[in-house]
Amino acid sequence: MARPGGQARSGGKEQIKRIDYELSVLHTLREKLRCKDPLDRGAQHYRNPDEDLPADFAAQRTEYYAAIKVPLDAEVFIAALKQKMQAALEALDR
Numbered sequence: 001m002a003r004p005g006g007q008a009r010s011g012g013k014e015q016i017k018r019i020d021y022e023l024s025v026l027h028t029l030r031e032k033l034r035c036k037d038p039l040d041r042g043a044q045h046y047r048n049p050d051e052d053l054p055a056d057f058a059a060q061r062t063e064y065y066a067a068i069k070v071p072l073d074a075e076v077f078i079a080a081l082k083q084k085m086q087a088a089l090e091a092l093d094r
Contacts, residue, residue, distance in 0.1 A: 018089075033049075034049065
């Protein structure tokens with residue numbers, strides 16, 4: 001019998017609903033990053049991440065993005081990220 005969040009496979013084995021799992025992981029990661037939990041366990045734990053941006057971020061945005069090797073176009077960034085995630089999921093399936 002399958003537990004909630006899973007589906008029974010033929011043979012009685014449980015299969016996790018991958019999309020639900022991925023969304024749960026991404027939601028948890030987003031919440032942790034917003035309060036900087038994985039980054040800093042000190043006094044600035046609940047600091048606003050927007051306050052960490054350099055004062056000249058808007059004017060120097062192109063240079064900052066180039067320094068961390070991230071495209072300015074969000075769609076290009078997301079497409080590359082999706083491709084990496086798809087490759088990782090295919091590796092996990094194997």
